[in-house]
Amino acid sequence: MLQFLFRRLAVLIPTFVGVSIIAFAFIRLLPGDPVQMMAGERVISPERHAELSQQLGFDRPIVVQYLDYLGGIVTGDFGNSIVTKRPVLSEFLALFPATLELSICAILLAVIIGVPLGIIAAVKRGSWFDQGVMGVALVGYSMPIFWWGLLLIIFFSGVLQLTPVSGRISLMYFFPPVTGFMLIDSLLSGQSGAFKSALSHLILPTVVLATIPLAVIARQTRSAMLEVLSEDYVRTARAKGLPPRRVIGLHALRNALIPVVTTIGLQIGVLMAGAILTETIFSWPGIGKWMVDSVFRRDYTVVQGGLLLIAIIIMVVNLLVDVLYGLINPRIRY
Amino acid sequence: MALLEIKNLCLTFDTVGGKLKAVDGISLHVDRGEVLAIVGESGSGKSVSMLAVMGLLPWTATITADYIRFDGKDILNLSPSDRRKIIGKDIGMIFQEPMASLNPCFTVGFQIEETLRQHTDLDRAARRRRAVELFRMVGIPNTEDRLSSYPHQMSGGQCQRVMIAMALACNPKLLIADEPTTALDVTIQKQILELLVNLQIETGMAMILITHDMGVVAETADRVAVQYKGRRVEESDVLSLFESPKHPYTRALLSALPENATGDRLPSVSDYFLEEEAVTGGAA
Amino acid sequence: MAVNTPKTVAEPVVLEGEHSASAIRWAMLAEFWYYFRQNRGAVVGAAVFTIILLVAIFAPLIAPHDPITQVRGAFLKPPVWQAGGSWEYILGTDPVGRDILSRLIYGARFSLFVGLVVVTISVSVGVVVGLIAGYFRGPLDTFIMRLMDIILAFPSLLLALVLVAILGPGLLNAMIAIALVLQPHFVRLTRAAVMAEKNKDYVMAAKVAGASRMRLMFRTILPNCTAPLIVQGTLSFSNAILDAAALGFLGMGAQPPTPEWGTMLAEAREFVMRAWWVVTFPGLAILITVLAINLMGDGLRDALDPKLKRS
Numbered sequence: 001m002l003q004f005l006f007r008r009l010a011v012l013i014p015t016f017v018g019v020s021i022i023a024f025a026f027i028r029l030l031p032g033d034p035v036q037m038m039a040g041e042r043v044i045s046p047e048r049h050a051e052l053s054q055q056l057g058f059d060r061p062i063v064v065q066y067l068d069y070l071g072g073i074v075t076g077d078f079g080n081s082i083v084t085k086r087p088v089l090s091e092f093l094a095l096f097p098a099t100l101e102l103s104i105c106a107i108l109l110a111v112i113i114g115v116p117l118g119i120i121a122a123v124k125r126g127s128w129f130d131q132g133v134m135g136v137a138l139v140g141y142s143m144p145i146f147w148w149g150l151l152l153i154i155f156f157s158g159v160l161q162l163t164p165v166s167g168r169i170s171l172m173y174f175f176p177p178v179t180g181f182m183l184i185d186s187l188l189s190g191q192s193g194a195f196k197s198a199l200s201h202l203i204l205p206t207v208v209l210a211t212i213p214l215a216v217i218a219r220q221t222r223s224a225m226l227e228v229l230s231e232d233y234v235r236t237a238r239a240k241g242l243p244p245r246r247v248i249g250l251h252a253l254r255n256a257l258i259p260v261v262t263t264i265g266l267q268i269g270v271l272m273a274g275a276i277l278t279e280t281i282f283s284w285p286g287i288g289k290w291m292v293d294s295v296f297r298r299d300y301t302v303v304q305g306g307l308l309l310i311a312i313i314i315m316v317v318n319l320l321v322d323v324l325y326g327l328i329n330p331r332i333r334y
Numbered sequence: 335m336a337l338l339e340i341k342n343l344c345l346t347f348d349t350v351g352g353k354l355k356a357v358d359g360i361s362l363h364v365d366r367g368e369v370l371a372i373v374g375e376s377g378s379g380k381s382v383s384m385l386a387v388m389g390l391l392p393w394t395a396t397i398t399a400d401y402i403r404f405d406g407k408d409i410l411n412l413s414p415s416d417r418r419k420i421i422g423k424d425i426g427m428i429f430q431e432p433m434a435s436l437n438p439c440f441t442v443g444f445q446i447e448e449t450l451r452q453h454t455d456l457d458r459a460a461r462r463r464r465a466v467e468l469f470r471m472v473g474i475p476n477t478e479d480r481l482s483s484y485p486h487q488m489s490g491g492q493c494q495r496v497m498i499a500m501a502l503a504c505n506p507k508l509l510i511a512d513e514p515t516t517a518l519d520v521t522i523q524k525q526i527l528e529l530l531v532n533l534q535i536e537t538g539m540a541m542i543l544i545t546h547d548m549g550v551v552a553e554t555a556d557r558v559a560v561q562y563k564g565r566r567v568e569e570s571d572v573l574s575l576f577e578s579p580k581h582p583y584t585r586a587l588l589s590a591l592p593e594n595a596t597g598d599r600l601p602s603v604s605d606y607f608l609e610e611e612a613v614t615g616g617a618a
Numbered sequence: 619m620a621v622n623t624p625k626t627v628a629e630p631v632v633l634e635g636e637h638s639a640s641a642i643r644w645a646m647l648a649e650f651w652y653y654f655r656q657n658r659g660a661v662v663g664a665a666v667f668t669i670i671l672l673v674a675i676f677a678p679l680i681a682p683h684d685p686i687t688q689v690r691g692a693f694l695k696p697p698v699w700q701a702g703g704s705w706e707y708i709l710g711t712d713p714v715g716r717d718i719l720s721r722l723i724y725g726a727r728f729s730l731f732v733g734l735v736v737v738t739i740s741v742s743v744g745v746v747v748g749l750i751a752g753y754f755r756g757p758l759d760t761f762i763m764r765l766m767d768i769i770l771a772f773p774s775l776l777l778a779l780v781l782v783a784i785l786g787p788g789l790l791n792a793m794i795a796i797a798l799v800l801q802p803h804f805v806r807l808t809r810a811a812v813m814a815e816k817n818k819d820y821v822m823a824a825k826v827a828g829a830s831r832m833r834l835m836f837r838t839i840l841p842n843c844t845a846p847l848i849v850q851g852t853l854s855f856s857n858a859i860l861d862a863a864a865l866g867f868l869g870m871g872a873q874p875p876t877p878e879w880g881t882m883l884a885e886a887r888e889f890v891m892r893a894w895w896v897v898t899f900p901g902l903a904i905l906i907t908v909l910a911i912n913l914m915g916d917g918l919r920d921a922l923d924p925k926l927k928r929s
Binding site: 014015018019022026029030031135138139141142143144146147148150151153154157158269270272273276277280291292295296303307310311314315 | 659764765767768770771772773774775776777779780783784786856860863864867868869870880883887890891894897898900901904905908909911912913916
């Protein structure tokens with residue numbers, strides 16, 4: 001098991017190096033003078049330029065610059081924001097819990113609804129239920145979620161006046177972050193109504209972000225389930241006189257979940273892309289919105305650092321999914 | 335009184351190309367402690383009619399019969415949950431592909447104990463004891479160890495032994511063995527067959543053996559039913575079948591045994607039997 | 619139309635010389651159409667897609683107004699069925715008095731163009747790179763696949779966003795970025811298919827017959843890998859449209875006043891609460907287009923994948 005983990009980590013190293021090269025190259029590929037850009041100053045005298053260039057290390061050979069950059073990353077130094085001058089990593093860490101909270105809620109929603117829908121659709125294949133669910137899933141899969149979010153705002157916030165339009169919690173509540181998860185923090189604060197406020201802020205972004213993963217998971221569960229249901233061991237389970245609940249819910253599902261777990265893992269990338277759009281629509285203060293804002297503010301060190309950090313997170317999640325895959329599939333032993 | 339009695343069983347499947355009749359009016363009966371062999375080529379409806387008894391056919395199948403009586407009860411009229419009290423307890427079944435028939439995600443011990451949990455009141459420890467006992471019965475060495483193995487860690491022959499242990503878990507009155515040796519190596523085939531015969535004698539259960547191997551029939555069965563194209567063409571005790579087969583298809587089947595090979599060519603059924611004869615040969 | 623060659627049909631073609639190649643292709647096309655027709659959704663999708671395609675081609679003839687002209691005094695007119703609407707502007711007007719219907723009709727051109735260009739680029743680059751990786755294997759293969767892993771390590775939209783930040787906002791740059799992000803899927807798919815086909819007997823036969831390396835790669839092996847590529851191609855087509863619209867929505871795709879659907883949504887955002895129609899229709903257009911293509915894609919997969927064919 002440990003050996004397997006190390007082997008997987010070893011495979012990740014070249015990918016990590018490649019990702020860091022891309023992030024490193026990013027600033028140097030931008031049109032215009034990198035020194036001027038990093039300094040964030042419009043007009044620069046030649047002396048000041050030379051001074052800055054030396055200060056930022058642009059006068060040294062490119063390989064040395066890269067190794068310097070890599071060394072910084074390994075020690076947790078992702079540079080400072082051009083705009084706020086604060087370290088990129090601390091900005092990231094401050095905003096990441098918001099995205100994490102949103103993503104966890106979304107993937108939970110997608111799994112809790114998508115997996116049962118897929119199972120029932122497979123068991124009743126060809127029925128109205130099956131056709132209906134798969135039709136809706138295809139619509140969800142084809143959904144431009146930025147528009148979907150706006151529609152939900154029009155309906156639930158505009159017409160019904162049920163949910164707030166933006167942010168994580170109403171401004172009337174304030175408490176120091178403990179876990180960074182607003183749902184938990186609001187409960188810990190003990191202020192009445194705080195949890196309800198946090199929840200009502202969370203619900204629409206969660207639905208929007210969950211839409212595509214939900215559709216994909218439902219479709220994948222159905223097809224995995226259909227494949228498994230025609231397997232011999234399902235027939236054996238029925239031949240033992242087990243009730244359908246146990247045949248489908250244990251014998252078939254356990255096998256169908258193996259490909260579904262892979263699919264869920266692959267949704268993390270989709271989730272991150274979705275977070276960019278969802279957070280922009282709902283002004284959710286997470287890293288998706290942070291990245292978009294930074295692109296617009298030309299805060300390139302933030303874009304560079306954020307790009308790398310998000311790639312690292314996705315790589316780590318994929319590694320965890322691999323481990324989980326091994327745990328639920330007894331045919332794989334490390 | 336017969337243990338299992340099937341009268342006029344018909345099976346049709348809905349396919350893309352329309353309705354397909356797989357079994358057309360089959361009747362048969364098995365007495366307690368008796369071994370009945372059903373022989374016939376692929377597609378003659380031997381497996382599906384037994385799957386119909388077990389209630390294991392896909393939803394595309396339509397089953398009609400005058401009755402399917404097991405131990406005095408008409409299975410067709412039972413509710414699904416009443417039927418499940420018989421399936422797996424009083425009737426056990428083993429299949430052609432032992433590796434594929436065991437669930438790859440669970441240990442074989444779990445899969446055996448699950449049957450006991452479903453049909454008996456044994457507690458956890460008693461179930462484990464019974465599983466150990468069953469493993470000894472079917473001849474799996476290192477019993478305790480093997481119970482916690484996964485199917486993919488065992489050979490095909492061992493998997494079939496596990497399947498037999500599972501089918502025998504609740505001391506069934508009838509064991510249906512659907513080509514239990516076809517997918518196995520020749521040497522293993524013999525062992526499994528011997529095991530089945532011995533267990534049948536030991537426990538006194540009835541057994542239906544589905545096969546297309548006349549050699550197997552001769553070694554094991556009391557009585558034989560020959561099926562062809564969804565119909566029963568002949569039924570008699572083993573001795574008289576081998577001595578004086580009545581139906582041309584049965585004669586062809588017997589002539590095609592490898593022992594009758596002349597020169598370097600193996601005989602086949604079609605050497606001796608043309609399809610038209612099935613109509614004129616008194617099948618109906 | 620050598621595109622729809624399921625393996626089971628393709629192999630006899632090599633063996634039986636007596637049938638003319640065109641007759642076999644017709645038979646294959648007929649078989650394909652038979653299976654495609656079985657899927658009602660796919661046929662509907664294909665029909666809707668054809669209509670959108672025609673609308674895009676004949677946009678100047680169909681559109682009642684110029685998509686960019688701003689009409690004073692016609693700001694935020696509601697659609698015809700709502701109080702205050704008129705037949706002049708069937709789906710209403712946007713905040714600067716442009717006819718929404720006409721903008722949507724012209725917008726179809728951009729979306730389909732984006733899909734077409736992106737799929738063309740990513741398929742041709744991806745297939746060639748995948749063929750090379752799968753055919754030659756070795757360190758070159760390892761290098762290429764690592765590179766693809768790196769691209770896939772980023773969320774597609776984020777990478778496209780950053781690429782557009784480098785190249786500068788605009789529809790062309792958005793297309794290049796999306797093509798780059800989608801292309802690893804084709805590399806992986808082609809490589810896997812080539813590796814599966816490479817050691818089959820018919821390839822060996824062609825090799826023994828003295829086929830050149832190029833011929834082996836492109837004429838012998840590639841046609842047998844096309845089925846999954848077509849399915850992935852349709853998927854990428856709809857993904858490209860969605861991503862381009864998303865970039866437009868973020869202000870990094872087509873720039874105003876281009877009547878691109880995502881850009882239209884971005885411009886309409888602040889009117890969400892006041893004028894539902896400026897928000898609703900462009901998104902609906904995106905959804906319907908993408909849905910039609912995905913329906914077709916499902917049908918193609920069923921018709922082209924021999925494994926799933928019902929016997």
